[in-house]
Amino acid sequence: MLKYISKRVFWSIVTLLIIIFILFLLLQFMPGTPFDDEKLTEAQRIIMYAKYGLDAPFWQRFGIYLKNILLEGDFGISLALQKNQLVQDIVLPRLGISIRIGLQALLLGTSMGVVYGVISGANKNTWVDTITTFVAVLGVSVPSYVFALLLSYFFGYKWRIFSITYRHGMPFWSSILPTISLSMFVMAQTTRFLRTELIEVLSSEYIKLVEAKGVKRIKVIFRHGIRNALISVVTILGPLTVTLMTGSLVVERVYGVPGIGDLLVEGILTNDFNVIVMIAFIYSALYITMNLAVDILYGIIDPRIRVAKGG
Amino acid sequence: MEQKPILEVKNLQISFQLNFGVNHVIRDISFHLNKGETLAIVGESGSGKSVTTKSILGLIDDNGAVEVGSCLFRYQKDGKDIEVDLLKCGKDYLQKNIRGNKIAIIFQDPMTSLDPTMKVGNQIMEGMRDHKKVKSRKEAVRRTIELLELVGIDLPEKRINQYPHQLSGGMRQRVVIAIALACEPDVLIADEPTTALDVTIQSQILELIKDIQKKTGVAIIFITHDLGVVANVADRVAVMYAGKIVETGLASEIYYNPKHPYTWGLLSSIPSMSGQNEEILSIPGTPPNLIQPPKGDAFAYRSDYAMAIDFEEHPPMFQVSDTHYVASWLLHPDAPKVNMPSVLQARIDSYKKRGDTNEQSHFTGR
Numbered sequence A: 001m002l003k004y005i006s007k008r009v010f011w012s013i014v015t016l017l018i019i020i021f022i023l024f025l026l027l028q029f030m031p032g033t034p035f036d037d038e039k040l041t042e043a044q045r046i047i048m049y050a051k052y053g054l055d056a057p058f059w060q061r062f063g064i065y066l067k068n069i070l071l072e073g074d075f076g077i078s079l080a081l082q083k084n085q086l087v088q089d090i091v092l093p094r095l096g097i098s099i100r101i102g103l104q105a106l107l108l109g110t111s112m113g114v115v116y117g118v119i120s121g122a123n124k125n126t127w128v129d130t131i132t133t134f135v136a137v138l139g140v141s142v143p144s145y146v147f148a149l150l151l152s153y154f155f156g157y158k159w160r161i162f163s164i165t166y167r168h169g170m171p172f173w174s175s176i177l178p179t180i181s182l183s184m185f186v187m188a189q190t191t192r193f194l195r196t197e198l199i200e201v202l203s204s205e206y207i208k209l210v211e212a213k214g215v216k217r218i219k220v221i222f223r224h225g226i227r228n229a230l231i232s233v234v235t236i237l238g239p240l241t242v243t244l245m246t247g248s249l250v251v252e253r254v255y256g257v258p259g260i261g262d263l264l265v266e267g268i269l270t271n272d273f274n275v276i277v278m279i280a281f282i283y284s285a286l287y288i289t290m291n292l293a294v295d296i297l298y299g300i301i302d303p304r305i306r307v308a309k310g311g
Numbered sequence B: 001m002e003q004k005p006i007l008e009v010k011n012l013q014i015s016f017q018l019n020f021g022v023n024h025v026i027r028d029i030s031f032h033l034n035k036g037e038t039l040a041i042v043g044e045s046g047s048g049k050s051v052t053t054k055s056i057l058g059l060i061d062d063n064g065a066v067e068v069g070s071c072l073f074r075y076q077k078d079g080k081d082i083e084v085d086l087l088k089c090g091k092d093y094l095q096k097n098i099r100g101n102k103i104a105i106i107f108q109d110p111m112t113s114l115d116p117t118m119k120v121g122n123q124i125m126e127g128m129r130d131h132k133k134v135k136s137r138k139e140a141v142r143r144t145i146e147l148l149e150l151v152g153i154d155l156p157e158k159r160i161n162q163y164p165h166q167l168s169g170g171m172r173q174r175v176v177i178a179i180a181l182a183c184e185p186d187v188l189i190a191d192e193p194t195t196a197l198d199v200t201i202q203s204q205i206l207e208l209i210k211d212i213q214k215k216t217g218v219a220i221i222f223i224t225h226d227l228g229v230v231a232n233v234a235d236r237v238a239v240m241y242a243g244k245i246v247e248t249g250l251a252s253e254i255y256y257n258p259k260h261p262y263t264w265g266l267l268s269s270i271p272s273m274s275g276q277n278e279e280i281l282s283i284p285g286t287p288p289n290l291i292q293p294p295k296g297d298a299f300a301y302r303s304d305y306a307m308a309i310d311f312e313e314h315p316p317m318f319q320v321s322d323t324h325y326v327a328s329w330l331l332h333p334d335a336p337k338v339n340m341p342s343v344l345q346a347r348i349d350s351y352k353k354r355g356d357t358n359e360q361s362h363f364t365g366r
Helices: A002-028 A042-051 A058-072 A087-122 A127-141 A144-158 A173-202 A205-212 A217-234 A237-255 A260-269 A273-301 B049-056 B091-098 B120-130 B137-150 B169-181 B199-216 B251-256 B261-268 B298-302 B342-354 B359-364
Strands: B007-018 B021-033 B038-042 B064-077 B080-085 B103-106 B187-191 B219-224 B236-241 B244-250
Touching: A002 A058, A002 A273, A087 A127, A087 A173, A087 A217, A087 A237, A087 A260, A087 A273, A127 A173, A144 A173, A144 A237, A173 A217, A173 A237, A205 A217, A205 B103, A217 A273, A237 A260, A237 A273, A260 A273, B007 B049, B021 B038, B021 B049, B021 B064, B021 B244, B038 B049, B049 B064, B049 B103, B049 B187, B049 B219, B080 B091, B103 B169, B120 B137, B120 B169, B137 B169, B169 B199, B199 B219, B236 B251, B236 B261, B244 B251, B244 B261, B251 B342, B261 B298, B261 B342
Parallel strands: B038 B219, B038 B236, B103 B187, B187 B219
Antiparallel strands: B007 B021, B007 B064, B064 B080, B236 B244
16 A cells, blocks of 8 residues: 555656646746836846846756756745745745635535435435435536625625625634635535435445345445445545635635635736746645545545555 | 245236336236245246345335235244235335345345445344344354355355455355345245356355255245256246246146146256257247237247137136146147147156156256
């Protein structure tokens, strides 16, 4: 197992390096520069380019950039947002809050999704199933920013239960609305997936045999049904993290959450190359880690997948 | 006084609701099972064998319904004799008292009938713990090890902690049998227990089932499409075709004195091991569509012996002996005298002549 994990970690690092290269390359094609100030003259702009080393050839710039990352963990300095500050000093303090809200949303979404999925799968084609399926379809098809706007209008503005924007003074309380907005899609996907899986598992031969043993229906579902259905649900956790990340871009903006999603949007708007690369790099790293975690989790739930013994 | 049968199915009719019509799968069948005997129900795919036995345990799919019929089951609980109609007592009653506890079932495919995420030991223990047959987990483990020994699995202490994918097909079927025996049931339904296994394992499992019956006295309903498989095992045989029982009798009567053309067809199609170049006959055609069941004898369309009346009216059960009944107009006093195919007759004669003690085993083909 350890060997398997270290192999995976190695390939993850290789993947991340390739990602950095692609990001760096793509940014060359972005329209505009970090110095798109109308007050700057052409001569000043050339001076700025020279100052930040942007006039060097592509490969030379990439070489320096990569060397700084690998040897010093230095992702460069901000060119536009907070001029001349180290990018990691801007990004890292904001990382925690984004991860926290993301995890909250993942936890809330999957646990609600499992509950709904089990209820609707176990009561296939009844009115309970119809209602949960309706909610799930709604959750999948309505984008998270719509939920964000609706929730902040009703709960924040109209009824004043939660604050409209994120506040440092009450980090959990004011993160509830963004969490719910983000979790809707996760909840809906988990529900739909688990429902389908559970229905299939419950109609399998081995469930028939368990029923033939005289085991109570509720125990059949909990002991055998859910566990087998969850195996395939775990696989969608990876893709779901991606939707959480993209969702966070907008949701953080709506609620004014000082997270990296919000920062990325600003970075893109101002052509702040180094900020963009570092945040995109973090997203990639999170996604790769999530996939690794899913694969390990997979082995824990499904004994057939366990690598060697002691998995 | 003669003992009442432990299980008595009367006038059972089952149909399945499909998108494009109603499938009349079981069309009025009756049979009984005596204590400690083995009844083989034989017929080709789709003849309704499995549905019949699944309905006894209330395990047919949601779109299926028992329309008419009863299934009386007699058992003892706390020293009292109880007689219950399994088709009317409700699923809760079945789950609490009957399933696994008094009537257990073995499915066809051991590769799909075990939960892949649960250790086999726990799967065996599950039934006996839920039915409160054992007081503690420790006792359950001890009993599970005994069961695994009974079904011929070595290193049982190790096996209980293994998952199904770590066992071979034959071993899995042994585990399924152990699960069935966990609560010492009165009736064991074996639904094609050897069909999915290769031939050498097949005979081992057959031997095992016979052996278990000798040791425990459990009554067995053995479902198969292969008359050869049950020749050694069955006390009585019921031959099913298109949702009806067409011939039923003691095993010796079915194997040596078959009367229904369909039974002839089934027997002739078993390859013999005599080594001579004899003809293997097959039954032409396919079974009828039961969404619109044919009028009269459903087998008439495939039979060389069909008469005009076969297309008009379904034959009643004609009695051949106390135990032997046949649903064929050929047995009507007015019917022309017809003999079984000469190939089959010759084969039966040669077996009789040899006077082998192991009677029907000639038909097992092994």
